[in-house]
Amino acid sequence: MSLDAWREVRLGDLVAIKHGWPFKSELFGADLTGKPIVVSIGNFRYTGGFRFDSTQIKEYRGEYPAEFVLDPGDVLIVMTCQTPGGEILGIPARVPNDGRTYLHNQRMGKVVLKRPDLVDSDFLYWVFLGPEFNNELVASASGTKILHTAPGRIEAFKFRLPPVNEQRAVARLLRALDDKIELNRNLNQTLEALGRAVFKSWFVDFDPTVARTAGLTPYGMKAEIARRFPDRFVESELGPIPSGWRVSRIGRELTTKLGGTPARDQPQYWVDGTIPWVNSGEVNCFRITKPSQYITREGLENSATKLIPAHTTVLAITGATLGQVSILEIDSCVNQSVVGILPSETLSTPFIYFWVRENIEQLLALQTGAAHQHINKNDANELPLLVPELEVTRTFSRFAGPLFDRIRANCFEEDTLATLRDLLLPQLLSGEISLNQVEKLVEQAV
Numbered sequence: 094m095s096l097d098a099w100r101e102v103r104l105g106d107l108v109a110i111k112h113g114w115p116f117k118s119e120l121f122g123a124d125l126t127g128k129p130i131v132v133s134i135g136n137f138r139y140t141g142g143f144r145f146d147s148t149q150i151k152e153y154r155g156e157y158p159a160e161f162v163l164d165p166g167d168v169l170i171v172m173t174c175q176t177p178g179g180e181i182l183g184i185p186a187r188v189p190n191d192g193r194t195y196l197h198n199q200r201m202g203k204v205v206l207k208r209p210d211l212v213d214s215d216f217l218y219w220v221f222l223g224p225e226f227n228n229e230l231v232a233s234a235s236g237t238k239i240l241h242t243a244p245g246r247i248e249a250f251k252f253r254l255p256p257v258n259e260q261r262a263v264a265r266l267l268r269a270l271d272d273k274i275e276l277n278r279n280l281n282q283t284l285e286a287l288g289r290a291v292f293k294s295w296f297v298d299f300d301p302t303v304a305r306t307a308g309l310t311p312y313g314m315k316a317e318i319a320r321r322f323p324d325r326f327v328e329s330e331l332g333p334i335p336s337g338w339r340v341s342r343i344g345r346e347l348t349t350k351l352g353g354t355p356a357r358d359q360p361q362y363w364v365d366g367t368i369p370w371v372n373s374g375e376v377n378c379f380r381i382t383k384p385s386q387y388i389t390r391e392g393l394e395n396s397a398t399k400l401i402p403a404h405t406t407v408l409a410i411t412g413a414t415l416g417q418v419s420i421l422e423i424d425s426c427v428n429q430s431v432v433g434i435l436p437s438e439t440l441s442t443p444f445i446y447f448w449v450r451e452n453i454e455q456l457l458a459l460q461t462g463a464a465h466q467h468i469n470k471n472d473a474n475e476l477p478l479l480v481p482e483l484e485v486t487r488t489f490s491r492f493a494g495p496l497f498d499r500i501r502a503n504c505f506e507e508d509t510l511a512t513l514r515d516l517l518l519p520q521l522l523s524g525e526i527s528l529n530q531v532e533k534l535v536e537q538a539v
Contacts, residue, residue: 099255099524105248107212110170110202112244113161120155128152129162129194134171134181134201140511141222142271143186146282147379153196161197165190168214170221172242173200179231179240183247185221202244216260219267223522226250255524262528263521266535270514273538277503277510281379284500288493292447295322295489296479302326302335321484331477338481344474347445348435351470352427353397355388362392369423370398373430376409376417380504384425398426401433404442406449408432408456411467416457418450422501432473439483443493452476513538 116131130145131153138144163169167188174181185204188195197203206214220226229250234240254260294300301311305324310316323335331340343349352371355362369384393400401407403424409417411430420442427433434449436442449456456476460466513535520526 098259099253101251102211102254103248104250104252105245107206107208107254108217108248109205109207110244110247111197111205113197113199113201113203114157115199116153116157116196117155120153121151122154123149123151125150125152128154129157129196131196131198132163132169132188132201133198134173137171137181137184137186139181139184141185141218142275143189145189147377157196163188163195163197163203167197168204168218168221169197169201170204170247171200172202172247174234174240175238177238177240179227179234182230182234182240182242183221183227185218187218200241202247211257212254213257213260213264215264215268219264219518220252220522223252223519225252225519225522253523259528266528266532267514267518267521269535270510270517270538274507274510274514277507278379281500281503284496288443288496289447289450291492292444292489293451295485296444296448296481297451299326299333299335318488321482321488323482331479334479335481338479341478341480342474343434343476343478344471346440346478346480347437349470349474350399350401350427350433350435351397352399352401352429352431352433354428355392355396355398359392359395362389362395363387365389366392368393368400369425370428371407371421371425371431372428373409373412373414373417376407376414376419376431378419380420380422380500381407381425382422382504382508384423388426393426397429399433400424400426402435405433405435406442406446408434408449408473410469410473411462411465415460415466415468416453418446418453420446420497422504430467432470434473439486440480441486441490441494443497444486444489448478449476510538 121131129152130150136143136145136148136150165188168185169188171181171184204217206212230242230246231240233246234242301314301319301322302324304311305319305322306326311319311322323337325336326333327336329340334340363386366387366389368388368390370386370388371381372385375381375385401421401424403422405421407419407421407427409415409430410432421433434445436445456468456472459472460468517526517531
């Protein structure tokens with residue numbers, strides 16, 4: 094990669110940034126009926142790309158100008174960030190080709206290519222993910238608590254541009270890492286869906302017991318496993334449940350822990366910390382594999398926070414993440430907006446995780462507060478918990494445990510690949526490192 098052929102360019106000479114349309118919120122609908130979907134900033138990943146599979150999406154039920162219908166492959170970039178650090182300003186995402194219609198909402202810019210002879214759109218995507226782009230947008234943004242950028246400020250960004258063939262080579266290299274990360278994410282979604290389907294069949298719909306009460310062998314189940322399920326139902330506070338099973342409470346059967354936050358005005362609680370600490374925002378993650386921050390031993394001992402072991406199911410009980418459920422994959426402390434539900438010898442992490450997810454609406458019905466809705470630890474403790482016979486829960490654990498182990502390994506591999514991508518990105522964009530130096534490294538990684 095010869096730097097002699099690189100030249101400084103102004104983004105606005107290569108592309109135009111187009112404003113979105115102010116769709117009326119009263120015409121949004123959460124039920125998906127096949128109508129167009131309005132893209133929101135909440136649908137973006139902080140690392141680039143959309144996360145429609147794990148965020149709320151809304152349809153639009155009104156009229157709108159046809160020019161704001163997005164095409165597959167269109168790139169949108171975020172123009173508003175609700176945190177003073179501006180971490181998501183300029184983050185890009187490509188409109189997927191999944192058969193659905195997406196609409197270009199306000200507060201995000203559509204990238205319209207003006208000079209395809211000079212710049213490759215895939216290369217530009219990585220420029221938008223580079224730290225220099227974000228830093229400039231944050232520096233020129235208006236607002237304090239909520240930062241705003243504008244098409245003119247975005248188009249004013251200047252950067253060094255290699256020849257088109259080198260742009261394409263860089264984009265292919267980084268895309269290979271991204272594709273592997275996405276492959277892991279998709280595999281994890283499939284593995285979790287498989288585990289959840291079996292859990293729902295056994296412990297929500299009671300399919301094996303329904304079959305046995307009719308004198309049948311449960312479909313697709315070995316006879317030796319089927320015999321572990323009861324062949325009749327009994328009444329309970331949850332309605333009919335398999336005979337021999339019982340209804341208890343989360344807090345009676347399992348250990349729960351509420352977190353806390355060391356005082357922010359005590360630097361000795363935070364500076365040079367080595368103990369992982371997670372805030373409630375991390376519960377949005379599919380799995381929690383890294384901390385929000387680190388605290389010191391002194392911070393742990395002088396606050397309400399507690400060290401919670403890996404494989405704990407965590408539940409966000411307040412704020413924007415209220416009702417989100419995840420699994421802690423590292424030993425970590427948590428803040429006061431997170432309740433940890435630890436597994437026991439008889440009830441495994443997969444069972445607890447799926448049970449809480451299946452019953453989250455029951456918990457959310459207990460939320461209180463006006464400006465800040467919340468539930469509390471006692472609400473989680475009092476959540477009814479179905480306790481099957483031990484042989485059945487052990488059978489489920491033998492099935493779901495390997496699925497969760499594979500998910501865990503994929504998540505940590507995803508972190509490693511993302512770290513490699515983020516390390517290479519600024520060096521490739523600046524020409525500090527050559528393609529030849531990293532191609533074999535990337536090939537081994539993916």
